[in-house]
Structures are given as C-alpha cells and as structure tokens.
Amino acid sequence: MNTEVIGTNAGSVWVALNTADTLGVKQIKKMTKLKDKEVFAALGWLAREGKINIDVDPADEKDFIVTLVQE
Numbered sequence: 001m002n003t004e005v006i007g008t009n010a011g012s013v014w015v016a017l018n019t020a021d022t023l024g025v026k027q028i029k030k031m032t033k034l035k036d037k038e039v040f041a042a043l044g045w046l047a048r049e050g051k052i053n054i055d056v057d058p059a060d061e062k063d064f065i066v067t068l069v070q071e
Contacts, residue, residue, distance in 0.1 A: 001041060010045040014068070017052065022067045024057055031051050 009032070016031040017023055021033070029039055043066065047053045050069060057063040 006038075006041045006045050009034055009042040013039065013042040013066075014046060014051065017066060017068045018043070024060070024063045024065055024067060026063060028066065 010031045012034065013028055016028055020027070020031070025039060025043075028034070028043075029036070032039070032044065043052065045052065047054060053067045053069060055065045055067075057065045
C-alpha cells in the first residue's frame, strides 16, 4: 500500500463521515468496503491532517467513534 492508495482511501472515509457525521470503525468498513488495515491507514492520514476526532465507543470499548472536525 503506497501513499497514493492511502490518500484515496482517506478520501473515501472522509466522504462516508461527511454523509453520516459520526461512525464507528465497523460502520466505516461497511460503507467504504475497505479492509481493516486500509481503514486504519486512512484514519491515520485524516488524523494527521487534523480532519477527524477519534474516541472510544462507550457502548463497545473495542470500537472507536470517528467524527469530522468542525471547521
């Protein structure tokens, strides 16, 4: 996986988040059809750019809740 692929996947994740506002990782995988490692690389890209917030899901501590940063 190279940076171009990660950037493309980050765009797909951003679009999913922009549509739904708040998603868990499982929901992101379902909406984007990406694999675990692809989702996590994309989330890392978006986090590094300051575009998302990531919190532990209080309902399922093994999952994360991801939201877009409101600019």
